[in-house]
Amino acid sequence: MAVNRGEGDVGTFGTGPFSSDGALDFLDELAERLPQERAEVLRHMLGYVLANRDLLWREYFPDQVVAAAALVAATLPGGEHLQHRLTQVSDEPSAVTLPEPVPDLATSALQALHFVAGPGGPWHQGWTTETDQAEAQQTIDGLTAILQAANS
Numbered sequence: 001m002a003v004n005r006g007e008g009d010v011g012t013f014g015t016g017p018f019s020s021d022g023a024l025d026f027l028d029e030l031a032e033r034l035p036q037e038r039a040e041v042l043r044h045m046l047g048y049v050l051a052n053r054d055l056l057w058r059e060y061f062p063d064q065v066v067a068a069a070a071l072v073a074a075t076l077p078g079g080e081h082l083q084h085r086l087t088q089v090s091d092e093p094s095a096v097t098l099p100e101p102v103p104d105l106a107t108s109a110l111q112a113l114h115f116v117a118g119p120g121g122p123w124h125q126g127w128t129t130e131t132d133q134a135e136a137q138q139t140i141d142g143l144t145a146i147l148q149a150a151n152s
Contacts, residue, residue, distance in 0.1 A: 015135035017070030106150035
């Protein structure tokens with residue numbers, strides 16, 4: 001899969017769910033899987049995050065968790081804009097999307113998202129401007145709303 005990375009970008013870390021090098025690397029890894037394997041990869045990754053919170057920053061990073069939660073949310077009602085975002089970062093968005101909605105992943109995606117991006121979570125650290133802070137919070141609020149709606 002070819003992801004569209006900015007020319008000369010080094011260490012890109014953006015406020016969107018697929019706007020960082022870590023998120024794009026995660027999408028690249030997922031693209032190597034068959035479509036029917038992707039849900040299981042996400043299930044394993046999210047379970048690993050929840051069972052190994054102490055390995056944050058060593059085995060996985062907040063932007064990867066946000067991207068995983070966004071991939072789950074993209075298949076759910078209200079997540080259509082996330083599918084559109086994938087078309088902006090990938091030449092082959094179908095290479096990373098889930099072939100069908102997987103609502104049972106919404107709970108673990110929401111829990112992992114709260115861990116990395118809840119109030120004061122690591123996702124929120126390091127934003128240097130108020131605009132970036134607000135945009136990052138909007139990203140998380142949007143994902144949370146989609147995932148919570150799937151849980152109700």
